Amino acid sequence: MNNHRNNEYGQELFGKLEQLCDHPTKQHSSFNPHDTRVKELRKMKKFRFQLLHRWLVERFEPCRVADIAGGKGLLAYLLQRSGWHSAVIDPVNQALPHKYKDISTGKRVKLSPTDRVHRIDREFATSMAYRFDLLIGMHAHACNAMIIDIASELECGFVLFPCCVIDEPFYPPLGVQWLESVASYAIYKGHVVYPFRLNFKGQNIGLCSIGKRCHLLEE
Numbered sequence: 008m009n010n011h012r013n014n015e016y017g018q019e020l021f022g023k024l025e026q027l028c029d030h031p032t033k034q035h036s037s038f039n040p041h042d043t044r045v046k047e048l049r050k051m052k053k054f055r056f057q058l059l060h061r062w063l064v065e066r067f068e069p070c071r072v073a074d075i076a077g078g079k080g081l082l083a084y085l086l087q088r089s090g091w092h093s094a095v096i097d098p099v100n101q102a103l104p105h106k107y108k109d110i111s112t113g114k115r116v117k118l119s120p121t122d123r124v125h126r127i128d129r130e131f132a133t134s135m136a137y138r139f140d141l142l143i144g145m146h147a148h149a150c151n152a153m154i155i156d157i158a159s160e161l162e163c164g165f166v167l168f169p170c171c172v173i174d175e176p177f178y179p180p181l182g183v184q185w186l187e188s189v190a191s192y193a194i195y196k197g198h199v200v201y202p203f204r205l206n207f208k209g210q211n212i213g214l215c216s217i218g219k220r221c222h223l224l225e226e
C-alpha cells in the first residue's frame with residue numbers, strides 16, 4: 008500500500024474507533040485526538056518513543072508506569088527523566104540506546120554508559136502489575152488483552168498501540184480490525200477508551216484509558 012492509501016486507511020480506521028469509543032460521559036479535552044501541531048509533527052515520523060513520552064507528560068501527572076514489552080527502554084528512560092517511576096517489562100534484556108533525538112530541541116542527546124532503567128526481564132504476568140498506576144503496551148507482543156484485564160481489576164490506566172494479534176487469547180471476527188477488536192474488548196471490560204494518533208511510522212493509533220490510579224494534569 009502506498010503512503011497516501013495507507014494514510015486514508017488509517018483515517019478510516021480511526022473514524023471507526025472514534026465512533027466505537029464514543030461515550031456519553033467522556034469529557035476530557037486533553038484527549039482531543041486532533042492534534043493541532045500537525046505541521047510540526049510531520050517531521051517526526053520515526054520518533055515514536057519521544058512522541059509518546061511528550062504525549063504522556065503533557066497529560067498525566069507523574070506516576071508509576073510499566074512499559075510492557077518495552078524493548079530497549081527508551082520510553083521508560085525518558086519518563087524517568089521527567090520524574091516518573093518507570094520500569095520495562097520484557098523477557099529480552101536489551102541495552103538502552105546510546106543516543107536519541109530530543110524532539111523539542113532537535114538536538115541529539117547521548118546517554119551515559121551508567122544510565123539505567125529498572126527492568127523486569129520476564130514475560131508480562133498480571134501479578135507484576137500491582138505496583139503500577141499506568142500500563143503501556145507499545146506494539147506489545149501477546150500482552151494487549153492481559154493489560155486490559157488487569158487494568159480493569161486494579162483500576163489502573165493503560166495506553167496501548169495494538170499491533171499484532173499473535174499469541175493473544177482472542178482473534179477479531181472476519182472483517183473486523185484487530186484494533187477495533189481490542190477497543191471493543193476494553194469497553195466490554197468497563198474502560199472508557201480514548202483513541203488518539205501520533206505521527207510516527209507504523210501502527211500509530213493509540214487507545215487510552217485513564218483509570219483511577221493515575222491523574223490528569225490540571226487543564
Ligand SMILES: C[S@@+](CC[C@H](N)C(=O)[O-])C[C@H]1O[C@@H](n2cnc3c(N)ncnc32)[C@H](O)[C@@H]1O
Nearest residue numbers: 076077078096097098099130131145146148149
Ligand atoms: C515489536 S517489539 C516492541 C518493542 C517496543 N515496545 C517498541 O515499540 O519498539 C515486541 C516486544 O515484545 C517483547 N515481548 C514478547 N513477548 C512478551 C511478553 N510475553 N511479555 C512482555 N514482552 C514481550 C519482545 O521481547 C519485544 O521486545
